[in-house]
Amino acid sequence: MPNRKLVSFLYGLPWLLTFVIFWAFPLLYSFVIGFTDYRLLQRGYSWVGWGNYVALFHDPAFLSALKNTFIFVIGTIPATTVISLLLALMVNRRFRGRGLFRAGYFVPSITSMVVVALVFTHLFSRGGYVAMLAQMVGLTPPANGFLYDSGTALASIMAMDVWMAVGYYMLIFLAGLKSIPDELYEAAEINGASSLRQFVSITLPLLKPVTLFIIVINSIKSFQVFTEIFVMTRGKFDTSSAVYFVYEKGLTTRYDFGYASAAAYLLFVIIGLLSLAQFALFRQRKKLSW
Amino acid sequence: MRYLFVLALLCIVSACGSAVAKETVEWWQFWTDPGIKPTIEAMIRDFEAANPDIQIKVTDLTWSDGQEKIVIAFNAGTAPDMLEVGSDWIAQLAANGYLSDLSAHIAPDSNRFKGWGMVTYDGKVYGKPWILGTRVLFGNRDIINQTGAAPGFVPVTLTQLQKSALAIQKMRKGEYGWGSNTAEKHRLYKKFLPIFWSFGAQLFTDDNRYCVISSDKGIAALTYYKYLNDSCGYVADQRGVEDAFLDGKIGYIISGDWLLKRIELENRKINLMTTLIPGPKYPGKSFLGGEILVVNEQSKRREAALKFIDFLTSPANQVRFCKANRSANPSSVEAQADPYFAGNPHLVTFIKQINSAICPPVDPDWPLIEDVIEKAVEDALFGRRLVATALRDAQIQITALKSHAKP
Numbered sequence: 001m002p003n004r005k006l007v008s009f010l011y012g013l014p015w016l017l018t019f020v021i022f023w024a025f026p027l028l029y030s031f032v033i034g035f036t037d038y039r040l041l042q043r044g045y046s047w048v049g050w051g052n053y054v055a056l057f058h059d060p061a062f063l064s065a066l067k068n069t070f071i072f073v074i075g076t077i078p079a080t081t082v083i084s085l086l087l088a089l090m091v092n093r094r095f096r097g098r099g100l101f102r103a104g105y106f107v108p109s110i111t112s113m114v115v116v117a118l119v120f121t122h123l124f125s126r127g128g129y130v131a132m133l134a135q136m137v138g139l140t141p142p143a144n145g146f147l148y149d150s151g152t153a154l155a156s157i158m159a160m161d162v163w164m165a166v167g168y169y170m171l172i173f174l175a176g177l178k179s180i181p182d183e184l185y186e187a188a189e190i191n192g193a194s195s196l197r198q199f200v201s202i203t204l205p206l207l208k209p210v211t212l213f214i215i216v217i218n219s220i221k222s223f224q225v226f227t228e229i230f231v232m233t234r235g236k237f238d239t240s241s242a243v244y245f246v247y248e249k250g251l252t253t254r255y256d257f258g259y260a261s262a263a264a265y266l267l268f269v270i271i272g273l274l275s276l277a278q279f280a281l282f283r284q285r286k287k288l289s290w
Numbered sequence: 291m292r293y294l295f296v297l298a299l300l301c302i303v304s305a306c307g308s309a310v311a312k313e314t315v316e317w318w319q320f321w322t323d324p325g326i327k328p329t330i331e332a333m334i335r336d337f338e339a340a341n342p343d344i345q346i347k348v349t350d351l352t353w354s355d356g357q358e359k360i361v362i363a364f365n366a367g368t369a370p371d372m373l374e375v376g377s378d379w380i381a382q383l384a385a386n387g388y389l390s391d392l393s394a395h396i397a398p399d400s401n402r403f404k405g406w407g408m409v410t411y412d413g414k415v416y417g418k419p420w421i422l423g424t425r426v427l428f429g430n431r432d433i434i435n436q437t438g439a440a441p442g443f444v445p446v447t448l449t450q451l452q453k454s455a456l457a458i459q460k461m462r463k464g465e466y467g468w469g470s471n472t473a474e475k476h477r478l479y480k481k482f483l484p485i486f487w488s489f490g491a492q493l494f495t496d497d498n499r500y501c502v503i504s505s506d507k508g509i510a511a512l513t514y515y516k517y518l519n520d521s522c523g524y525v526a527d528q529r530g531v532e533d534a535f536l537d538g539k540i541g542y543i544i545s546g547d548w549l550l551k552r553i554e555l556e557n558r559k560i561n562l563m564t565t566l567i568p569g570p571k572y573p574g575k576s577f578l579g580g581e582i583l584v585v586n587e588q589s590k591r592r593e594a595a596l597k598f599i600d601f602l603t604s605p606a607n608q609v610r611f612c613k614a615n616r617s618a619n620p621s622s623v624e625a626q627a628d629p630y631f632a633g634n635p636h637l638v639t640f641i642k643q644i645n646s647a648i649c650p651p652v653d654p655d656w657p658l659i660e661d662v663i664e665k666a667v668e669d670a671l672f673g674r675r676l677v678a679t680a681l682r683d684a685q686i687q688i689t690a691l692k693s694h695a696k697p
Contacts (some may be wrong), residue, residue: 040361040362040364040365041361041364041382041383041386041388043386043387056390125526125530126524126525126526143525144472144525144526145525145526148472148473148525148526148672149672150674152673153540234473234474234475235476236472236475236668237473237475237672251358251659252475252657253657253658254382254657254658255361
């Protein structure tokens with residue numbers, strides 16, 4: 001029996017080692033250096049206690065990045081969730097060429113974010129297609145393009161992000177829709193329920209676990225928004241996000257690892273709390289109505 | 291027989307030993323472009339042939355993450371013997387004791403090379419300038435001629451530049467008078483500071499203690515720059531501005547010698563004009579930066595590395611490099627006088643501009659100071675703050691940075 005335990009342990013050892021070396025240790029180490037003034041280029045460091053965390057709450061750049069991140073999350077999650085659900089409902093119907101539509105909506109989500117961001121940088125540029133479209137409908141596009149204007153830069157990135165994400169979440173909603181038994185809809189139809197009533201009383205409640213999954217996953221992903229900002233604006237024009245702030249502090253300028261680690265942990269706490277709140281909210285609503 | 295075998299084995303081992311005794315200098319560098327890499331490799335081969343006891347092990351870096359790799363390597367104690375670094379990294383690396391003091395070694399070269407200001411920190415020299423970088427004014431002569439300018443017109447004052455750029459804009463043919471860099475880290479300040487310095491403004495007092503960016507001259511410079519941007523500017527990132535210029539959409543831009551290389555490699559048909567940055571007194575000032583060769587303070591092969599640095603920076607090798615790279619900024623005075631440069635008027639412009647170019651202060655806090663300057667310029671250009679307010683706030687921030695400075 002002890003041999004069996006040893007063999008099991010040895011089987012798990014490669015994963016355990018990888019976890020400890022590449023996950024657990026860096027996580028703990030960065031937590032510790034969040035309480036120091038550790039900089040990559042500096043020899044030695046000193047303990048600053050909660051100093052980095054206090055400084056973060058007085059740092060206009062961090063507060064602005066945090067504000068932008070919340071705007072990004074609040075702006076993209078409902079749009080992504082609603083649009084992907086509508087698309088899933090649409091491609092769930094039987095019609096000729098629906099496979100093509102499913103694939104078409106899904107393709108952006110398997111395309112490299114860098115490639116998509118570069119393409120959209122051109123679309124949003126001065127004289128680009130988006131500016132031309134805006135002019136066609138009588139709107140005045142920003143003089144230097146959508147990404148070089150503080151009023152439109154973040155919204156433009158958010159729009160691109162929604163476009164890119166809906167295909168993936170559509171597929172998850174589609175899987176959820178497929179798992180709803182047809183008998184429920186047949187029974188509702190016999191009882192004279194309208195399509196809207198069926199959607200509200202059957203589809204939405206039974207999609208609740210999927211919706212929760214999508215909202216939580218998408219929230220975490222949106223709080224970590226970085227690549228599109230790095231490629232499209234480099235955090236300029238009021239588009240810096242919390243993760244971009246961490247990158248800027250930790251890996252550019254002064255390589256301020258202590259400060260950047262504190263910011264990363266603060267973001268970790270925020271994401272954790274919001275995820276817990278989302279779970280609690282859905283659990284509460286289950287007790288009340290569903 | 292057995293003794294003979296042992297003797298033969300000893301001979302082989304000792305022969306291998308002498309081969310192993312070769313000193314291997316590790317060098318990290320950034321020239322990975324297929325146009326220049328073969329020249330780098332050829333120079334290494336030539337050096338190794340001339341110095342059979344030294345072997346060069348080269349590692350290529352990219353500008354996108356090379357600095358991160360260098361910083362992490364120094365932090366981890368795994369940095370190579372010798373590195374090519376950007377001039378604005380010197381102060382941070384030197385202040386933290388990562389670079390070898392080359393003052394004694396370079397003393398005989400002090401008059402034979404330019405750019406020592408970029409590598410001198412706290413009175414000591416921490417690197418040898420290799421390839422310099424400056425900015426000049428580029429113009430599209432076809433567009434300028436359409437405004438009715440005299441044949442061969444070259445703006446030598448800032449007023450002439452402004453009038454000519456505005457005249458291009460007024461033609462309303464879809465062309466812009468001026469190419470204006472958007473908020474782009476590490477790039478915007480290199481475009482603004484030439485105008486700033488040309489106005490006679492200074493970032494710091496002569497003793498480098500106090501920031502004076504919001505002097506009357508500083509405000510006049512940013513007001514001028516903003517006026518060009520607002521009245522006739524095509525705003526995009528550096529690549530976008532250069533693309534538009536090469537496509538014949540912009541009259542004037544400030545740029546570096548890489549644009550000459552692009553024009554040649556992409557076979558662009560542009561009626562090009564290059565001139566020194568205009569100023570109230572011609573020529574105006576420009577930005578000076580460059581590629582610096584440094585030695586790791588911990589290197590055990592310092593002498594071999596210095597030998598290789600001297601080889602790379604020799605006038606002949608600098609000309610060889612510039613020819614392959616189609617660039618025009620050797621640090622060697624002797625190389626600058628080479629007929630290769632004199633035969634091309636655009637290359638001559640760059641060589642001349644180096645003489646009136648200024649390098650930013652060699653300060654460990656420069657990356658932060660640079661951020662503050664760029665933020666002020668960006669805010670003024672895009673109307674978020676008034677010129678005077680933006681510069682005043684920048685002055686306060688930079689003063690605070692310097693008073694709390696720790697390397």
